[in-house]
Amino acid sequence: xxxxxxxxDPINSNRSPGRSxxxxxxxxxxxxxxxxxxxxTLLGLLETPGVANWLAGVGRQAPLVGLIxxxxxxxxxxxxxxxxxxxxxxxxxxxxxxYILRQQGVRVEVLPEYSPKINGFKADALLSIHSDSCRDxxxxxxxxxxxxxxxxxxxxxxxxxxxxxxAEATGLKPHLNTITDDMREYHALRRIAPETPGAIxxxxxxxxxxxLLTAEQDRVAAGIANGLMAFLRERTNFPNATTAP
Numbered sequence: 001x002x003x004x005x006x007x008x009d010p011i012n013s014n015r016s017p018g019r020s021x022x023x024x025x026x027x028x029x030x031x032x033x034x035x036x037x038x039x040x041t042l043l044g045l046l047e048t049p050g051v052a053n054w055l056a057g058v059g060r061q062a063p064l065v066g067l068i069x070x071x072x073x074x075x076x077x078x079x080x081x082x083x084x085x086x087x088x089x090x091x092x093x094x095x096x097x098x099y100i101l102r103q104q105g106v107r108v109e110v111l112p113e114y115s116p117k118i119n120g121f122k123a124d125a126l127l128s129i130h131s132d133s134c135r136d137x138x139x140x141x142x143x144x145x146x147x148x149x150x151x152x153x154x155x156x157x158x159x160x161x162x163x164x165x166x167a168e169a170t171g172l173k174p175h176l177n178t179i180t181d182d183m184r185e186y187h188a189l190r191r192i193a194p195e196t197p198g199a200i201x202x203x204x205x206x207x208x209x210x211x212l213l214t215a216e217q218d219r220v221a222a223g224i225a226n227g228l229m230a231f232l233r234e235r236t237n238f239p240n241a242t243t244a245p
Contacts, residue, residue: 063124063236064107069094070130073112080134089131089213096221118191126198132205139208140175143201144183150194158197162227169223
């Protein structure tokens with residue numbers, strides 16, 4: 001009995017070597033197009049602030065900032081006749097500043113006035129947040145660094161940037177003639193590690209600047225956070241997507 005030949009494949013039998021080559025070339029071109037378009041999309045994604053910030057932090061630890069909430073867990077600080085306490089204002093502002101900085105990827109520790117952690121505290125910056133006396137006839141803010149600083153150049157720059165950012169955000173003017181020796185010799189600035197740039201801020205007078213310190217704390221916090229972020233960008237090359245409004 002004769003062996004039956006298999007029927008030819010109607011698809012492959014009609015495909016010449018030339019057509020097969022064109023088929024594979026077209027596939028290769030399609031794959032190349034997908035790769036190019038994907039690369040363009042990836043480059044655009046990498047340029048977005050959020051992704052750029054994340055990539056910049058890969059492989060290294062984010063900067064650390066210490067915030068001392070003046071008088072917190074120690075005493076009330078200054079007190080107004082109606083019972084408004086400085087410690088309450090300071091803590092609220094410190095927590096708002098911490099929130100803004102953490103949104104930018106910064107590590108933050110909010111510390112009580114006499115926290116044991118302050119001894120030898122190592123960070124990229126430390127700021128103690130206070131409010132001034134309850135005087136209705138005075139308005140303004142001020143900053144100071146340690147008189148005998150281990151790194152006066154860095155601390156002067158920290159103070160300079162905070163002066164500029166705080167004035168811009170709040171509209172307050174510096175009140176330089178009420179900077180005291182207690183600010184220049186502030187206990188925490190003597191206790192932190194020598195390599196930690198530190199400063200103290202009096203955010204305003206609880207009398208003359210009461211509305212700002214109680215009802216517009218977001219502006220106060222933005223002024224402080226923007227100054228700290230500017231300092232971190234200069235000192236650590238840490239990226240910043242936005243500044244706080």
